[in-house]
Amino acid sequence: MCRWTASVAHLRPEPALGAPAAAAPPGRPLPLPSAASLCLACFTLLLVTSGTATGACAPGGRNEPLQMLASGVNCSWTLERHTRSYNHLEGDVRLRRLYSANKFFLCIDKTGKVDGTRRKNYAESLMEIRSVSVGVVAIKSVSTGLYLAMSKKGTLFGSVKYNPSCKFKERIEENGYNTYASLRWKHGGRQMFVSLNGRGKPRRGHKARRRHPSTHFLPMLPS
Structure with a gap:
């Protein structure tokens, strides 16, 4: 699903958190994202689309998967388990x-x-x-x-x-x-x-x- 073949140029260490990104030399294209970053983006997109399709994340009566992910809330634990009705x-x-x-x-x-x-x-x-x-x-x-x-x-x-x-x-x-x-x-x-x-x-x-x-x-x- 998220297959990516990294080139040698992509194996260099990524900059530390908070450090300014290095500018690309003139005449050279910006480096592509790393394989780990791309897979993480694919996985996040999969969670969002699956939650929207199944209606798993529907606080307040509507789907808000992006807001839930942004706030760090686990959608699977926000649903209340309803007691089986007899x-x-x-x-x-x-x-x-x-x-x-x-x-x-x-x-x-x-x-x-x-x-x-x-x-x-x-x-x-x-x-x-x-x-x-x-x-x-x-x-x-x-x-x-x-x-x-x-x-x-x-x-x-x-x-x-x-x-x-x-x-x-x-x-x-x-x-x-x-x-x-x-x-x-x-x-x-x-x-x-x-x-x-x-x-x-x-x-x-x-x-x-x-x-x-x-x-x-x-x-x-x-x-």
Whole structure:
């Protein structure tokens, strides 16, 4: 890119910084720039053009590569790294039936009772799972309109109004099932999970653990 073949005349030492440049003898052309100076100029020009083309140096909304180079500022460090946005996840709604590893579908009846059923197409087991923030969901029964909620003591119930007790942290486990832990409440520093025991009855959140099959749910598409 910057190939330059220096002649013998160009191998003499350059004048010291600040010293006046020697005048060329009469009748002789001025000496050409050295190979190092020419390569440095090419490299500077390459930086300027590449920064302008890619928009890498755009302080204040416009490209100012020459001013940046003149001030000695490194363009690569003047750009702020923007945090990746996950706002597209907020408000996402899925219609699912939460099928537990114990072979029960989670349901909420009109009285607010949370239970498990083996009936596949049971109306009260169809849930609306809405993302309220990254990794946090609200679960609502489509037929009853009640939100799944957990009390401070770890009891599951259906809430008429959406409130902080209705927020659950959704996590995909290694076996492909999901777990749902209360975002608001903990017991002794431990998370409390939505859980159905072997008889399909809800367990207290503080008695469930992440590795227990009773806390594992598979969100199934409604048939």
